[in-house]
Amino acid sequence: MKELLRNRHLQSLTGNGTMAVLSVLTYSILFRFLNEADMGNWIFFQFSFLLLDTFRTGLLQTALIKFYSGADAERQRAIAGAAWYIGLLVTAAFIVLNVLAVPARPYVHDAGLLVVLVWAGLALAVTLPYNVAVWVLQAEQRFDRILWVRLLSQGSFIVLVFLMYLLHQVNLVRVIQAFIASSLILLFLQIDTRVRAEPVFDPPISYTSPSLGDLTVS
Numbered sequence: 001m002k003e004l005l006r007n008r009h010l011q012s013l014t015g016n017g018t019m020a021v022l023s024v025l026t027y028s029i030l031f032r033f034l035n036e037a038d039m040g041n042w043i044f045f046q047f048s049f050l051l052l053d054t055f056r057t058g059l060l061q062t063a064l065i066k067f068y069s070g071a072d073a074e075r076q077r078a079i080a081g082a083a084w085y086i087g088l089l090v091t092a093a094f095i096v097l098n099v100l101a102v103p104a105r106p107y108v109h110d111a112g113l114l115v116v117l118v119w120a121g122l123a124l125a126v127t128l129p130y131n132v133a134v135w136v137l138q139a140e141q142r143f144d145r146i147l148w149v150r151l152l153s154q155g156s157f158i159v160l161v162f163l164m165y166l167l168h169q170v171n172l173v174r175v176i177q178a179f180i181a182s183s184l185i186l187l188f189l190q191i192d193t194r195v196r197a198e199p200v201f202d203p204p205i206s207y208t209s210p211s212l213g214d215l216t217v218s
Contacts (some may be wrong), residue, residue: 015147022154029158030175033165037111038172044112045176049123053131056090056124061135068139080136087128095121111172119176126183149186157182 031039064083068076098121108114130153137146160178164170 012143015143018147019150026158029161033170041112041115041172042175045115048116049120052094052124057131059090060087064135065139083132087132091124091128094124115172123180126180129187130183153182153186156185
């Protein structure tokens with residue numbers, strides 16, 4: 001039984017299945033708590049955020065996993081550090097674009113677009129550590145730790161939404177704030193449950209960054 005539970009394919013399948021269930025649960029809760037307009041704007045915000053996040057992930061994830069897997073410890077730290085640096089640059093570029101769009105806010109009357117202009121940059125910034133952590137753990141094939149990281153993130157989001165419901169504070173802005181807070185909780189807790197693989201949450205300044213060509217997928 002222990003060998004079965006340690007099987008990486010089973011852990012990966014369990015993790016994906018668990019997150020699918022939690023995703024359905026999360027949307028069911030939000031459909032119950034939010035009004036129709038706020039729910040529609042939340043879906044638009046999620047679509048916009050995921051579109052930008054997919055660009056960042058596509059740029060880094062495959063290359064990181066390819067070069068990190070099978071490398072020695074020093075090289076792994078260098079690859080992870082390079083991913084951090086490039087991820088920070090890409091995220092900073094999105095934030096700059098977000099800031100440049102701020103003067104246009106008075107002329108934007110669509111609530112969904114306004115939410116994206118206000119919160120998308122911050123959401124991309126706080127989710128970068130989560131993304132890098134998951135990518136590194138994927139390269140290490142530590143699907144058990146990936147499950148823990150995802151449970152911490154999604155679970156804390158659900159708890160925060162329920163807390164706001166009890167306080168009669170559930171609205172679109174509060175839900176987005178809960179989404180951002182769930183990433184901050186994951187970042188600042190850094191609880192010692194072997195969820196945090198070295199050097200996943202180490203400051204990126206501690207790495208020696210290889211050239212950008214080293215992270216280019218051939």
